[in-house]
Amino acid sequence: MNKGLGENWILLRGLARESAHWGDFVPLLQATFPDAKMTTLDLPGAGRFYQDESPKTITAIADNVRNHALELGLLQQPVTLLALSLGGMVAWEWLHNYPDDICGASLISTSFAGLNPFYERLRWQIYGKFFGLLMQQGTYKRELAIIQLVNNNRERDGQIAKDWEQIQKLRPVSPKNMYRQMLAAATYQPSPEKPTQPVLLLNAKGDRLVSPSCSEAIQNKWHLELRTHPWAGHDMTVDDGDWVATRLKDWIASSRM
Template identity: 50%
Template sequence: MTDWILLRGLGRESAHWGDFISQMQQQFPDSQIHCLDLPGTGQHYQQKSPISLPKITRIVRAQAMEQGILNKPVRLLGLSLGGMVVWDWLKQFPEDASHAVMINSSFADLSPFWDRLYWHSYLNMLRIGAIRDIQQREAAILKLVCNRNHHQEVVDAWLQIQQQRPVSAKTIGRQLLAAGLYRAGKANPKQPVLIVSSPMDRLVSVECSRAVQQKWQLPMLAHPWAGHDLSVDDSPWLAEQLANWLRHDSQQQD
């Protein structure tokens, strides 16, 4: 079976996938699920984050190479900023991947900035950044990116992550700059790419996902109620939809 590489979004790390990893393992029991951290997050939280998204891609790919993950083509999955890295990975190193999935991502050359981040999201992010208590801050982030009323255990887990591997405001700023400067380009992806969106996303407009889907006529799935962090809001649904998509793609190729 083909393995997976998973990439998180702005200011988040591998541990933030939570239950999604176990859901993926259930749907793909013969695959290994590899979670890599962007520079400045997770195991690399002390590393400087580049302001160039292609540089971020190359750093993450180097991690995969060092771990021997790329001995055969993999499936790439990225959420938000991670989805942009997935797209750039397909552009720079198309031989690495057999399939790719982008969840609630956007590109500067396809969507205006007010869709890529709702105007009230800027205010919310500033307000959250000013919260001194880490637990309260993580609870506010969870409320912003998720629509389901999650148990306190999720906040506690996110608190522990931030305490152990804190992501700096500087890293988040540099990630935002890298995302803002990046352009998707015009080349068609050589691999099957699935777009997954959350129309009820309160951080990024679903029109950003639709713009990518329409530009390259890609398949797109929409969750009925989840927020920006779809993998946390409804991990069983997401893992099941990925399995169904790959099953359908395999049948079409037969």
Template identity: 40%
Template sequence: MHWILLRGLTREQAHWGEFAERLRQAFPGHHFHTVDLPGTGVHYRDPSPASIAGIRELVCRQVSHIPRPYGLLALSMGGMVALDWAQHAPDGEIQELVLINTSSGFSPPWQRMRPAGWPRILRLLLRRELFDRERDILQLTCNRPVALATVKHWYRIQRQRPVSPANALQQLRAAATYKPLDRRPLPDALVLASRGDRIVHWQCSATLARRWQWTLQVHPDAGHDLPLDDPDWLVRQLDNWLAR
């Protein structure tokens, strides 16, 4: 199985850190591909569409050389792109779907973006010093202590491939206006959420899982960036689910 990994708002493939390699070691029979959303990573100079559908179309073009079928594993806004992809893909193209701390128009706005997070996010957008901004993003999205090496790594990413304010706003608009179709794209999917997520309420994941009778697993205290906070727990959930 070829897996496509998608990150969230203004983040790129390098922000997965060591997680993709953990997946390769845990599942040697699978292939894992980290892919950038338009406006980020290797595509940071390109304009980002202002809709999840537009982002999904460009991502699909990027991976057209990768053999099908696919598994999709996606975090936050990447989860919206993955869900939209699964709902519009030809039959059989998407075999597995794993959504991490994502949200959709099925949930109310105050769950999709927790009110307490808005002041911190606004302060982040106004910060001009990149190192401080990346450190503050990590402190907001993670509930575990973050190593200084990780902060430096994220700082280097932003220095080398900066996401423009225009693209950040386009992605925000796409995420805020996204609502999936009513039809269930797959008989089952793995929906993972963090009870300690300070950005997106874990009930957004519960709403998706309940709507389509999908498998839901909730981490008791991790933050929004679950792959960084507790990658071992995430790998165990995926292993258990694939063994079904």
């Protein structure tokens, strides 16, 4: 039995994204765990820290996020991490360096250097589109292009693009910080030790940004639990938040047995 699992959540987003990009997934997760505490934290260089300089290593980013959690009094009881993409690397580093902080973690659509080649960690088929959208003129068009790359459910593209456009206008992530975060992700070498805490991996067959094989490689190396969405894209919390919440509920129920 893993005491405290699913009672005190910290959510971490990925590259050049912030807490507001979770959208309606946070209230959905809260409804799934009505008695739990939910906190979204921003990485340095994004969100409330968009004017700060992002470190160039995952270790330094993880230390920064942990210090913020300490300042907010979030670590008085062990936390359950839910982390997407680059945030998953931060969660893994935190898990290993400060194991007493954390009672479990779920990593969504993440990848580690050394386990998969670079052209799977950022799929070679989308190189042109990915670097093209970084040069896209107009915030709305750029955010819409990002959505159409990381998501597969097209029903709410317009509204989500408007929401993300507003986020970027209020708290713009600088090209410099995006580069520093990309460098941190590209060079991150994870600890080879298997965590003692339960870890759930989530990936999606329709991920066009990061190959699903990256999560499979993590699963195979450390013999972790993996659940795969049949059609969602890289950000499955936007594509099918209900599926993610259900997988988390099942994982926590089985881990408590």
